[in-house]
Amino acid sequence: MTNPDIIALQERIAHQDAAIDELTRHSLAQAAAIRGLESRVQRLEEQLQELSSRVGQEVDDAPPPHY
Numbered sequence: 001m002t003n004p005d006i007i008a009l010q011e012r013i014a015h016q017d018a019a020i021d022e023l024t025r026h027s028l029a030q031a032a033a034i035r036g037l038e039s040r041v042q043r044l045e046e047q048l049q050e051l052s053s054r055v056g057q058e059v060d061d062a063p064p065p066h067y
Helices: 003-061
Strands: none
Touching: none
């Protein structure tokens, strides 16, 4: 291999390393966003469950419609 070939390979490897680093940063950011969304969904599910149980209690406690 000639010196220009080695330099070209080194440049290519440097660009690939930079691309891998960028992809890693994006992957970590997406993972953090997914964790945040999962926790929000879990809170919403808990709130929905609580509201559903309240609505069920209100319906059970309501007087019959003929009153």
